[in-house]
Amino acid sequence: MWDEATLNMLVQGVVETLYMTIASTAFGYIIGMPIGILLVTSAKDGIRPCAWLFKTLDVIVNITRSIPFLILLVAVMPFTKTIVGTSIGSTATIVPLTLSAAPFIARLVESSIKEVDKGIIEAAQSMGASNFKIIYKVMLPEAKPSLIVGSAIASTTILGYSAMAGFVAGGGLGTIAINYGFYRYEKELMFVTVALLVIIVQVMQAIGMKAAGISDKRK
């Protein structure tokens, strides 16, 4: 089974998986980060309380987070098709992955920023900082180590989801595992793909923790 074709397939699987994970994480942050920030600032004890905005975002995030990924994956297929032009393959999978990652990321960002000491924000206010400057000069830099840890969690979770998309020909290692292990009972190949997934998760998590440690000046 270890012919060149199989190896090439595995390499392509790894590349596709990384592509999906990185792209979905990036898009997930583009959507989820602003939502996370707004969740903090519009909260009752935030720098600009706004009850209706907070409630709306809170409910949207909770609803989207409670939809199982596989259901979402199938449900948004028509939408995926209009955006990407197809509903199979790794590029198509990025759409549901992003949609499911964004609310999760919003919560991660929210909890990271909430860790920032209220006193530091009050000090910035006392120095005449605008809310916008408080966000990007105080909250985000102060929450940086925690945000980096959050991104490691987010990307590994998204990686797991991307493998699930294998069931609907989503591409990447997940598809290989399902095609060979599930449909053809080629257990060895399935184990190899799973091992590869484990290694990728380990590496991403280690990089995330290391980066967070380096950026954290509190110790």
Add this chain to the structure above:
Amino acid sequence: MSEAIIEINSLCKTFVTKDRQVNALNNINLTINKGDIFGIIGMSGAGKSTLVRCINMLEKPTEGTVFFDGTDLTKLSAKKLREVRRSMSMIFQQFNLMMQRTAEQNICFPMELEGVDKKAAKEKAKELLKMVGLEDRAKAYPSQLSGGQKQRVAIARALATNPKVLLCDEATSALDPKTTTSILKLLKDINKRLGITIIIITHQMSVIEEICNRVAIIADSQIAECGRVEDIFYKPQTAAAQKLVYPEGKLTDKLIGKRCMRIVFDGNSSFEPVIANMVLECKAPVNIMYADTKNIDGKAFGQMVVQLPQDENLAKKMFSYVKAKGLSVEEVTGYVG
């Protein structure tokens, strides 16, 4: 007298919680003059922190006005208020430095907000660090600094925008006595050298005695007493003031009903052995119940509570002896410690 820099008129602040209203501040009137080191003292929960936050509008007063340098802050737009806040800095009990920035970067922060050129900001930060005695710690992160050093960095940061007023919210409460003294000395130096008006919120009378020239005593959400530190120290009028000025502790209970007098020392006299001379002159011993003298504003300052002999005439003689020495003296009756 000098002109007013902050004028607070009939200020009220009410917090509304789910089931009740809390009157944190009730009809506060205060005038703080340019160059003052103004103390605001009170017990925990008296409303002092709320009051200082009403001065720079971190808390919006429910009623009343706050004039700063002639402008009514309660009527300013958010944008204008941000500008004003740059000339009214604040330091905190917990220092509130940004943990992910070095000391120098922390000091540069308010200048970044102002749009000061990076190089000029760095130059100024260096100067300020030197002023607070931390020129060698520019690259240190707050986690690498001691409490006193953190507060010095916070003071340097507060001075970066050349403020007219410095608000200190329990700035020394998290520090040990020795560090407290050094920070107070620094504040006094800043007041003298830069002419910055300083407002100090504290619950420690010792802080007020050490550097303030005027003081307001706040109790039960109101100003109980306000005036020169010496006056309030000599003759506290209200129960709230007496509670803070008179020696604390169990001692005071024992004093009630006994023949005790409280002597307040000013400038010259504390260097003269008044009590010893009095004892020699009257040929009768007294019991020193309490004594506390220190150097305030360059003058020796302090108080002493002595128990006089049972003999009424002797006691009277002692009383008039001390009075003749030009000391402020009063019979201590049933005050509550």
